[in-house]
Amino acid sequence: MVPFDLSMIWAVIIAFGIIMYVLMDGFDLGVGILFPFAPDEQARDVMMNSVAPVWDGNETWLVLGGAGLLAAFPLVYSVLLPAMYIGVFLLLAGLIFRGVAFEFRFKANTSRYLWNWAFAGGSIVASFAQGAVVGAYIQGFNTEGLVYVGGALDWLTPFTVLTGLGLLAGYALLGCTWLIMKSEGYIQDWAYKLAPKLLAAVLLVFVAISVWTPWIDPSAYARWFSSIGLIWIFPLLAGLCALQIFRSLRKRREAMPFMATMGLFVFTYLGLLVTKWPYIIPPNHTIWDAASAPESQLFLLLGLLFVIPIVLTYTAWTYWVFRGKVRAGEGYH
Secondary structure (H helix, E strand, C coil), X not given: CCCCCHHHHHHHHHHHHHHHHHHHHHHHHHHHHHHHHCCCHHHHHHHHHHHCCCHHHHCHHHHHHHHHHHHHCHHHHHHHXXXXXXXXXXXXXXXXXXXXXXXXXXXXXXXXXXXXXXHHHHHHHHHHHHHHHHHHHHHCCCEECCEECCCCCCCCCHHHHHHHHHHHHHHHHHHHHHHHHHCCHHHHHHHHHHHHHHHHHHHHHXXXXXXXXHHHCHHHHHHHHCCCCHHHHHHHHHHHHHHHHHHHHHCCCXXXXXXXXXXXXXXXXXXXXXXXXXXXXXXXXXXXXXXXXXXXXXXXXXXXXHXXXXXXXXXXXXXXXXXXXXXXXXXXX
């Protein structure tokens, strides 16, 4: 008998993998979302070069989280995939389009505008699909026993459209603050002007989702208002991060807006987790209901204990090697 709760350990690992993906891939998706609004083609070159060395490594966390979820909580796949086939397909298709655009855009001449749209469109579709998945998780899944019995489009509701648009705005803010840190001159000035508008959009959607959620999931209201405790620290810290973003933009700081935006994502994410805990398939199935056999979890955990430090090490090394500003005419390509 295993002397510790493997399901809890795996839940922490997968939660960590998800937030790492959101933070790491979020800013390069955000750069893609902003692509159509860039001042000119030279600005687009700088924008793409700022993320070209790291974008594929960022998606390692998506693979790690997805594979870990399948191994540790197979019930999630048996419910989530039938419920979200179309949404997951759109997510993967968007990531494929933008991945191809990274390689072909710099080699194209007359067709470059097509790859611009492929990069932007793939980023927008993938980001919206991720936000819709979050919304579907909040509103729950129609299951009987351990089987999904809903329709193929049950995930697409006004609420999930709102969460999809919210994540679009959040990723765009993350990408905009990344450009403030990585660019200079007129491109940086453009990002400074755009960032406050994106922050306002993010906060507006955040308030709308917070007000709407209790109507979608009454248990969320009970959890937040039945007792006053540490759970309220997360929205408070998220609000302080938003204030720090605004102040650092006014003072034209370069790194702080990006760091504070990452903090905004982290504390919002933690607030979502404590709202739904311990349900991994809302509204009825906990992490222990969805868990695989303890022997399987332990066997895979031993391998993952080596993989995660390696991924963290080469991720840190990549960002260190490609640190500094990206200038016009210079870059990964």
